Amino acid sequence: MTSEISNPVKRLDFDEKINGSIRYTADMELPNGLFAKTLRSEHAYAQIINITTPSLPDGYFIITSKDIPNNNTIPIVDNDWPIFAEDEVHYIGEPILLIVGPDIQMIEKLMDQTIIEYAPFKPTLTLMEAMQNPPHLELTYTKGDFDHTTLKVLDKFEETFETGLQEQAYLETQSMMAIYEAPVIKVYGSMQCPYYIKDALQNALAFSPENIEVYQNPTGGGFGGKEDFPSVLGVHTALAAIKSGHPVKMIYDRSEDLSYTTKRHPCKIKLTTYFDENHHLVAREADIILDSGAYIGLTNVVLQRLSFSIMGVYNITPLHVSARAYKTHTPPNGAFRGFGGPQAFFAIESHMNHIASRLGVNPLDLRNAYLVKQGDMTSTEGKFRHPVKLPELVWRIETMSDYRNHFAESEEYAGVGISLFLHGCGFTGSGEKELLKSKVSLAKFEDGTVEIKASSTEIGQGSLTTLSKIVAQALEIPIDKVIHKLPSTANCPDSGPTVASRTTMIVGKILYDLCGEVKKRWNEPRFEVSAMYKYPSDLFWNNTELKGDAYPEYAWGANVVRVTFNPVTYEVDVKDIWAVYDIGTPIDSKMVKGQIDGGIVQGLGYASMEEMNHIAGKVLQNRLSTYIIPCSADFPEIKSATLFNPFEEGPFGARGLGELTLVGIAPAYAAAVEQATGVKVNALPITPERLRRLIHEQRK
């Protein structure tokens, strides 16, 4: 049962990528261009008393907050993130100024000669310290009737989970360039959201909107790390270009990128499950804490997604969730594939495994008793309106992996773990309806070609090709008649950011529907049509009460991981990985496999080796030799499959995919490790060092 659209095609950008001719920002020549380097705070929390700048040779410039014509903030949902620190610095590495000029060594010299006088305050560096004060963000919601008084008498199981920072580690570091041709400022770079950068420029410069143009350059990976942060770089390079009168290019080197750009939010999640006298799971409570870093940025949305996902795939009602985020004087955290999902599912799936162990039941049997079904309420009392194929997912993964036999007959030092999970596709809350107002255009030309105009960005995931496939198939024209270039705000309407697993399902859908109109007018030689996203009328969302359909649709998954454990070295070896997903119709089976493999390996890195710590507010692992991401030798072949369950409101039946594959793998890995070692794991990453400590503690 496959759809024709799933048949793989050659990626539209394949040739230029394989032959090395594609140019990323660092590869582009910039005639008369200048370099710029950021001077950053050495203190985690301090007042800036004085800045002494050296006298500048001809052709060199310093850019500070005084050079910002309008607001000194980057609008990233919240507006608390400064472009340059003015009176205070709030994290080590916070940008204070730029030094711009033609020669790198001279810039370095001028940086050394720039003296910043600080009056340090006592920083809040850990969540523990931060929690002594009120949180900066809070939310709470209840599903069903959660009555502490009734529940007090019941048996309960409570435990806390912790996860740490994770770095996106895109192979191409943050890169941006700006050209000012008065009155127009043009910014080009590595990005996921051209319109976010445009908004940031607008906010800083107060130019007329038509005088701000943002162009996506070929982008070497994003994973969420280029959702929010490029706005900072975009504004920096623009200010430098405007003041200097020259084009300016900024390419972060790896240690700068690792040390100072946004990371996955660390969290602490306390889960409490209540049982009746028959050991049925009758109520659940979650207490969620996030470390937002120095500025809030996207934290509220991460907090929401995490809070809504904590229900898992289980119909355990009532559910009460309270969540808080605290600022610490560390670099601000931001988006990373999964966006709260990986944290939530590590907690809820591990919690279910621990419950199964306490009750002496098979982890899968426990889950099967509580799986949500079509028509059931979501965590925020919306509905799972479309068929929920969890039983089929379970059956499929069981058959593929022989999970039950592996679980029952596990030899010493071998283990197998399972996870079931979902991911809401599209913006959280009513974002797709209220905030985004996504719009696309299609232009038809005399020669029968059609151009896609949308702000969706190709960041490796294949959207350049998949959106073209959707249009080609909808119009029944060959794919080489579809023109799809990297977007710019000058040429393309705002179809929303390339995040939240929304590009295929939502933007693809608008395009698909719009093709109907193109088809009708096909005989006209040349025209352009536009359409906006039609938020499904049967969905509702109340943002004050956090009630309703938090997402237009969900994608689902099941993972099984089998490991062996070496008691001599405490190392874990992954032997098998199985994965089944319901992502509706795959728009291209090869690209889907790419997303599956890539997301799983990133998730396994999160689970087992990607550790990032702050010491006194400074990132310790700031090189690729010390921040360890998986290499080709670490994990075995991934055996994966997709279920046939077309989503009637998705283009050709597609759901979102991008994040789902990272979201569910860590708890499957953790569960396998638990069986192989006999210990309970409540924190990530599960390094051999951590396992050794757990084994010593728990075997007493």
Place this chain on the structure above:
Amino acid sequence: MNSENEFSIVFNLNGDEILYLGDPTRRLLNVLREDYHLTGVKEGCGEGECGACAILVDGHLYNSCLMMPYQINHKSVLTIEGFRDSKRFEIISRAFEAAGAVQCGFCTPGMVMATEALLRKNPHPLRDEIASFMSGNLCRCTGYDTIIKAVMIASEAGDGLW
């Protein structure tokens, strides 16, 4: 030949004989990118960890981010720009396409050069051997499976070429 800026280096770059009279201690990665406009050779980490800067020198795999021009004196250097006209590249390219082994593309030239270096050394590598050989080329998008498969497909399709 014995003081800065008077060191002449002669090397073969992608089939062309080159005379280099610049600073012999500049980073080779920068020389290739800036002087010869070979932007297919990329910087991903600057410390020899990620392999995005991988080139072949006399047929062997090297990280150009760790090298200086004096080290390639009288040697032959091959980057993706020089390799892409060959029959072997065609086979590797088709294999990467068949396997779906390209996503963002940033690691790809390095992966191609590593594939060529591997098949020159070992025309029919086993999966484990590929996984081990390529461990100095990091990728964040693909999870490596498709890349390893691509190498196997190339090795089979190009039987006799290596």
Place this chain on the structure above:
Amino acid sequence: MVKAFYYPRSLNDALEQLSENEILLIAGGTDVVVKNIHWTGHMDFNKTLMPLSHLPALRGISTDDTSVTIFAATSLNTILGHPSVPDPIKQAIRSIGSESIRNLGTLGGNICNASPAGDSLPALLGYDAMLTLQSVQGKRMVKLADFIHAPGKTRIRPDELLLSVTIPKLSYDRYRFSKIGQRKGCAISKLSVFGIGRIENGLISDIRLSYGALGPVPLRITDAERFMNRKSASEVLDNWDIIENSLETQLKPIDDLRSDAAYRLEVALNLTKEFIASFTHC
């Protein structure tokens, strides 16, 4: 700013330079470059840079009946491809970096960089490697065990370079080099354990145990070796607390960004025990 760059035409030329000027020696550059690089690839050496890898006198491998001599600027991959280099040494060298690092890096570089985590060092120590250093005044031989005295610090004199490393041709019945890194490929050691030995009449004979990244310098634990020699593996295992004590007092692992001291020590002990247990099978 690099002061100067001197490209020696011959070994003697290099030695003369060393005797007259302050020189920063570079072989493959895998360590030197990383230590001296600035952002955007600008390099900054504060002495005259003098490369060595091109000198034929410093490359190659020679053997005679009793020993193997590896010249210092021989690349790690060249060593791996040479039939005379013993397998135990190859196992250690194979674990270094990645394919491209091993094409560029040299054995002499790995030794003179003297990192506590240098992966060739425990195996070379196990082989009682002898270093030949050379200056205009001539050659001198130094035991590798006496050469590295602190992290990154060797007893090389300012006018000397490392010419070669000589190891005896050991016969062995068991060997093992275990490197524990943070991932399976291209990793820096958290710890490493090297063991090699013979079995004579069912008893452990001529055993060597050396340890990397478990202290400021790699080291042999000779008192443990002495205890083990001429005992059966089971007798050693029955008295394992003596070995534990010896290792615990002499190994000085630290907590750092890669691992912690308790893990390193315990795993070193475990790996040693596992190695000794392998002496029970024939």
